[in-house]
Amino acid sequence: MSALNIKKGATSHSAYELRDPHAVVIETHTLAVLVDNESGVLARVIGLFAGRGYNIESLTVAEVDHEGHRSRITVVTSGTPQVIVQIKAQLERLVPVHEVHDLTVEGRAVQRELALFKVTGTGEHRVEALRLADIFRASVVDSTLESFVFEITGTAEKIDAFADLMRPLGLAEMARTGVAALSRGA
Amino acid sequence: MTKQMTGAKMVVQALKDQGVEVVFGYPGGAVLPIYDEIFQQNGIRHILVRHEQGAVHMAEGYARSTGKPGVVIVTSGPGATNAVTGLTDALMDSIPLVVLSGQVPTFLIGTDAFQEADTVGITRACTKHNWLVKETDRLADTIHQGFHVATHGRPGPVLIDIPKDVQFATGTYVPPAKAKISHYQPRVAGDRAAIEKLAELMETAERPIFYTGGGVINSGPEASRLLRELVEATDFPITSTLMGLGAYPGSGKNWLGMLGMHGLYEANLAMHGCDLMIAVGARFDDRITGRIPDFSPHSKKAHIDIDPSSIGKVIHADIPIVGDVGNVLRELLEIWKARGARTNKAQVERWWGKIDAWKKVDCLAYRGSESTIKPQYALERLEALTKGRDRYVTTEVGQHQMWAAQFLHFDEPNRWMTSGGLGTMGYGLPASVGVQIAHPDSLVINVAGEASWLMNMQEMGTAVQFRAPVKQFILNNERLGMVRQWQQLLHGERYSHSWSESLPDFVKLAEAFGAKGIKVDRPGDLDEAIRAMLEYDGPVILDVLVEKHENCFPMIPSGKPHNEMLLGSAATEGAITGAGGALV
CATH class of the missing domain: 3.40.50.970 (Thiamin diphosphate (ThDP)-binding fold, Pyr/PP domains)
Incomplete structure (x- = not known):
């Protein structure tokens, strides 16, 4: 049994990088980090990314276990495979971090983001916006004679696509939550 | 309750x-x-x-x-x-x-x-x-x-x-x-399969080397003992980082000396040419690796470290082993012995032949002087006059630190305190006081440069108040020696702010603190001055006026691999910008 026969990508509990370190491939990974919800824990995680020059593409955080005071941080990051492994190892080293899951290598995860769009205008643009919202299964959560606020849920790509369509139709403001993600299956 | x-x-x-x-x-x-x-x-x-x-x-x-x-x-x-x-x-x-x-x-x-x-x-x-x-x-x-x-x-x-x-x-x-039990329980036992794989590679390796670091010392005295046993049993050569000095004795027969930017020729060339590198509690710092793509290009690398984030951070590890050094070495010894305690003796002997040839280069050689105290000479005399004593050494940061690492030898762990990672000037004097408080009857020497020493000189007051008889061995070149060396080699000899005017009179300074001050500037008087420092029952500043323009060699210039070292005998001017003849 060689130590090198580790399942490719099984990295959330090891520091093993088995891929070619010289390959300059930038990968995007979604990490779920379970932490003690103590004072300063988010600053600690963000400070790690900033201090070591890692990317944060999206970040969401909320307490998910009120009795155990645990929060779940979902962070979408990018880097070379070596950097991704390093990010996970560095996160696991933080004292309030209990678990780090790389949802990208642990199987295709369900990823969702919620966004609110304010679209202003009248006439044909307004009708078109409503029609497209229907196609995207966005719901109207506020309306006036000159504006709608749409609520939409989906992958980051779906929300990007919706934003592209709304832009010429009077997109005034947008708020996005960032990605929340869970692994599939039991 | x-x-x-x-x-x-x-x-x-x-x-x-x-x-x-x-x-x-x-x-x-x-x-x-x-x-x-x-x-x-x-x-x-x-x-x-x-x-x-x-x-x-x-x-x-x-x-x-x-x-x-x-x-x-x-x-x-x-x-x-x-x-x-x-x-x-x-x-x-x-x-x-x-x-x-x-x-x-x-x-x-x-x-x-x-x-x-x-x-x-x-x-x-x-x-x-x-x-x-x-x-x-x-x-x-x-x-x-x-x-x-x-x-x-x-x-x-x-x-x-x-x-x-x-x-x-x-x-x-x-x-x-x-107290509430912390969930913080890092893994300390190594992966057995990986340790077995390492034992297997040790049996066939033709050009093996142990590369050890501060992690061996942090693991405790047992880790150093096991390391010595393993080195003796395998007869593999061993080198160490600055932080790991003393884990394997400096007088040991397999010792190659420190490696890295100012490491020994034989240690760096052995790292470059090895086919099996066993990294133990070391982290492949940039002062160690030099140019990454050329770092030990033909070796399989095993990396034992308690911190998973150290493994694969800089250098890819073929055999990563996360665990406490002591535990892993114990298991490695057991497994390797159980498999028959074999090594590729004939090839390892040939490897030693190569290493012995590199040793003959005598990379620490320097030109002696009758009139000026060479810093290397001062450290050789300090070593000779304190050898065998119950001795602890701290340092400041710079040329003197590297010379101390090259010329002083440590036969036990926990005897050498230096600022390795951060390179903090002003570390040595207070560190020496801390060591002396812990070991009141031992000899504690801070090997210092005058510039570093001044950064925390106020702690002389602490030494005097708490009767900590620390010996401040200042190699005084009236320069920021390492900065000056880099300016000479890399910045066209433009010595921008790397020299000090109006330095204090260190003898009077010592006396002002209530300590003893001694000054020496002739090689012939050095031994007597060192003896006077050692004999005095209290804190001493020994101001050793040394050669002002001595450079610290060997040196791996930034961005160069291990096999391109500058040696002292080489003409150093212009060497870094590419005069190939000066590169070894």
Whole structure:
């Protein structure tokens, strides 16, 4: 049994990088980090990314276990495979971090983001916006004679696509939550 | 069972229950209640420093020379910010420290109160972990957790920030045995399959080498013992980083000397040419690797480290082994012996033949002088006159540090205290005081440069007050020697601000502090001066006026691989910009 026969990508509990370190491939990974919800824990995680020059593409955080005071941080990051492994190892080293899951290598995860769009205008643009919202299964959560606020849920790509369509139709403001993600299956 | 007491009393009780004998500190408004408790007890000795940076370096020296965590108490605001350099130093070199800082009362936090600073914010990046304690009931538990985190896994500094009202208020004391068990339980046992794979490679390796670091020393004396056993049993050559000196004896027959930027020729060439590198508690720092793509290009690399993030961070490890060095070495020895304790003897002997040829280059050779004291000569004489004594050595940072690493030999771990990762000028004097407090009857020498030494010279006052007979061995070249060397080699000999005018008279300075001062500037008088330093019962500054323009060799210029070293005999001017003849 060689130590090198580790399942490719099984990295959330090891520091093993088995891929070619010289390959300059930038990968995007979604990490779920379970932490003690103590004072300063988010600053600690963000400070790690900033201090070591890692990317944060999206970040969401909320307490998910009120009795155990645990929060779940979902962070979408990018880097070379070596950097991704390093990010996970560095996160696991933080004292309030209990678990780090790389949802990208642990199987295709369900990823969702919620966004609110304010679209202003009248006439044909307004009708078109409503029609497209229907196609995207966005719901109207506020309306006036000159504006709608749409609520939409989906992958980051779906929300990007919706934003592209709304832009010429009077997109005034947008708020996005960032990605929340869970692994599939039991 | 559980006792009610004030937060300030809890601090002292918790330190006692953690077995703390000495704390280094400096009082101030936000820690007065704690100092009041310190006044009213005898169990813990308090060493009053002159500057909080000094306190942290003293605690580092104490910790590194004893294997126990060092403890520091500082006040809020400037007290805490002054500790930042020491904390960063300890984090880089994996030194276990528990720093207790005072904070303004909880109801004043965030109001820019007098001597308020966001201490946990400022120290978040330079501690292994830190806490702000807002309730007295949680104080004892947090202190016990602090000791646990500082000393488990890869050691490091922690800071506990304690507001003044939390010190005054009464709460329930929790003894260590009842403290909440931390989920922080790093893995210490290595993966057996990986260790077996390493044992297998050791049997066939033709050009093996052990590359060891500070992790061996942090793992404890047993790790050093096992390392020695393994080296002796395999007859493999061994080199070490700056931080790992003493884990394997400097007088040992398989010792190649230190490696890296100013490492020995034979050590660096052996690293470059090996086919099996066994990295033990070392982290492939950039001073070690040189140019990454050319780093030991033909070797399989096994990497044993307690910190998973150290493995694969810089250099790809073919055999990664996460675990405590002591545990892994024990298991490696067992497995390798059980498999028959075989090595590829014939090839390893040929490998030694190559290494012995490299040794003949005599890379530490320097031109002696009848009229000027060469810094290398000064260290050779210091080594000769202190050999065999119960000796601890600290250093400052720069040329003298590298020469000390090259010319002094350490046969035991925990005898060599130096700022490796952060390279903190001003580390050595306070560290020497910390070492001396821990080992009052031993000989403690700080090998210093005059520029570094001046950075924390106020701690001479601490040495005198607490009768710490530390010997300050200052190699005085009136230059920032390493900066000057780089300017000569890399910046066209434009010596921008790398020399000091109006240096103090170190003899008078010593006397002003109540210590002894000796000055020597002729090689013929050096031995006598060193003997006078050693014989004096008290702190001494020995001002050794040395050659002002000596360069430290060998040197791997930045961005060069291990097999392109500059040697002392080479003409150094212009070598780095490419005159190939000067490159070895």
